[in-house]
Amino acid sequence: MIFKRWTLDGGLDLDGHKDLSRQRPIISTAIPDELVYPLVFRSGEVARALVKTGDRVLKGQVIAETVGTQGVLLHAASSGYIQENELRAIAHPSGLKSLCLIIATDGLEEACPVDEPVHYTQLLPIEIRAKIHQAGIVGLGGAGFPTAVKIRPESSCAVDTLVINGAECEPYITCDDRLMQQYPEQILLGIQVLLRALTIKKCVIGIEEDMPEAIDSMQKEIERQGFDHIQVNVVPALYPAGGERQLIYLLTGRETPNNSYPVDVGVICQNIGTVMAVYQAIFKGQALIERVVTLTGLGLKTPQNMWVRIGTPIKDLVRQCGGYNGSIERLIMGGLMMGFVLPDDSVGITKATNCILVATPREVAKTRETEMLPCIRCGECATVCPVNLLPQQIYWYSQGGDHDKSQSFGLFDCIECGCCDVVCPSHIPLVQYFRASKSKAILKRRDDGAAALAKQRFENQQLRKAQEKMEREQRFRLKKLALVKLKKEGAGSTPNAADKS
Ligand code: SF4
Ligand code: SF4
Missing domain, CATH: 3.40.50.11540 (NADH-ubiquinone oxidoreductase 51kDa subunit)
Structure with missing residues (x-):
């Protein structure tokens, strides 16, 4: 059915x-x-x-x-x-x-x-x-x-x-x-x-x-x-x-x-x-x-x-498609929306490559870099977002470098579909900002993680040193007590003058 x-x-x-x-x-x-x-x-x-x-x-x-x-x-x-x-x-x-x-x-x-x-x-x-x-x-x-x-x-x-x-x-x-x-x-x-x-x-x-x-x-x-x-x-x-x-x-x-x-x-x-x-x-x-x-x-x-x-250079495949046709604007791996631009056609096909788009200027006209204007708070980006995010807010905090705040607005829930980019009347490359913000947030998490790890290591080291000191002191005390005891026992067993006579 x-x-x-x-x-x-x-x-x-x-x-x-x-x-x-x-x-x-x-x-x-x-x-x-x-x-x-x-x-x-x-x-x-x-x-x-x-x-x-x-x-x-x-x-x-x-x-x-x-x-x-x-x-x-x-x-x-x-x-x-x-x-x-x-x-x-x-x-x-x-x-x-x-x-x-x-x-x-x-x-x-x-x-x-x-x-x-x-x-x-x-x-x-x-x-x-x-x-x-x-x-x-x-x-x-x-x-x-x-x-x-x-x-x-x-x-x-x-x-x-x-x-x-x-x-x-x-x-x-x-x-x-x-x-x-x-x-x-x-x-x-x-x-x-x-x-x-x-x-x-x-x-x-x-x-x-x-x-x-x-x-x-x-x-x-x-x-x-x-x-x-x-x-x-x-x-x-x-x-x-x-x-x-x-x-x-x-x-x-x-x-x-x-x-x-x-x-x-x-x-x-x-x-x-x-x-x-x-x-x-x-x-x-x-x-x-x-x-x-x-x-x-x-x-x-x-x-x-x-x-x-897997591993075949793209140029070999282009040849088997009859070659290039006229003026080429971009070579894109993946689709028009979520793909990325390749530096040249010597790149090899990977397991994740589903498409090679050989795009002419006409095909990428809408996505070509156009002069970016300020956000006019029209809300179009939020209307088309399939994840129900507020892209304009994420953008606002991403461009200001406040990655914590952009995360609180769902930065990592963004699937980078590019819908908001397409409808933005101010031509703001929103997804580019989101990707950059994600990378910085990940790096920060790593740095924070590394700092926390270093702090933890230092604290553990201090704890270990303190424990070793305590153990040393304890051993010293026990040794001292044992010596005192030995001395006492030794004194108790010494023959007295009467016995000698
Ligand atoms: S790219 Fe992200 S923020 Fe923009 S519409 Fe898609 S999911 Fe929403
Ligand atoms: S679509 Fe563009 S201009 Fe409109 S609110 Fe979103 S980011 Fe701002």
Whole structure:
């Protein structure tokens, strides 16, 4: 059954520009000459290379692992030889260069042997999670959070619903739409695997109403398989209906409170691309070495959805889209609203890359830097905010450097959707202020944390010294008492003069 319910507060009805790529089947891509893997991720996590210069690596071989508790594995997307690590431009909003691990491919696609796949119904939830971890799967919707961590028991003990995010609300992006049109059976199998790992039964797939082919494809497959525990729910084509918290509310009516996570309201949310990666890991034994990316924008001769090896430089993909088309204003990774501008097209595709937008001046005219005027307190930004914040207040305190106050107005609840930016008549780049304010607040928290830690260490040291002094004095007192006692005993046992005679 398909039905609609719940509505979104705020949001924008944007021109989707989806027709550029929606009707084009996903194509395979050629092996690039080199694959580029940054050793620093967008989240700031650092990866440790497990191979060295000159090593030959096979397709699917683990080549790096993030340092830290989550330990996400990175696999070679093709066979070849490890080159000297180099500083390269990476997929990061800062535009800074970072150390990258580089594979010069040999064109042989020689792969690591894979274990004979075991049917998922024969696997325990813990075994499924282990396989998802071994496959290096992270959320492919953009956040890149490790999937095995998201579905571990301590985070999912009270979960009763798996929400699948098929609401591709950002303009231009159609990779999940195409996956649902072309791979409904595999997506349903991936969902079955996740339900087994979570030991729950209920799943709701949220798809935007302007994706009729995807809705039809998923619905038909659910009916063909006779699954009544998986539902397709149509959500309004309103940006940002595909935001995790917004979608959960639209599908279940459950609001995720501030400072909490979807798991706290009994929901785990996964993106369509992630579900596909889970299918490939469990049924094919394939690590996350490729994903579907939308290459789009009027700046490309032939926009496409493509199966892309992780690490492929963007310039290789542009070539396979027929090259650039006229004047290019910006190269954006991610969507027009939440994406970020890339320094050049040598940057490699990461696991979190869902779209490369090659934008012409016309496409970014509205977002181009225009002269900023003072805030006129019109309140338009608050009207469109899907999180019910008061962006003008956050902006006021952010620009004044009062990050504590901007936090009290919900700075960290801002999902950086950019709706307020779009409607602001004063052209204030609100999200830029919010991002900067968040970074400063995080740094301050770190500094405060470091200062508190240093203070704690000093106090502990003082306490330890005082204790040692007390113990020393106590030992001294006891020793003194013992000596006095010994002396007394010695005096008592000395033979007296009468005895001597
Ligand atoms: S960017 Fe933040 S403040 Fe602006 S509309 Fe989106 S959630 Fe609200
Ligand atoms: S939309 Fe712009 S001008 Fe209007 S209140 Fe918000 S920040 Fe101020």
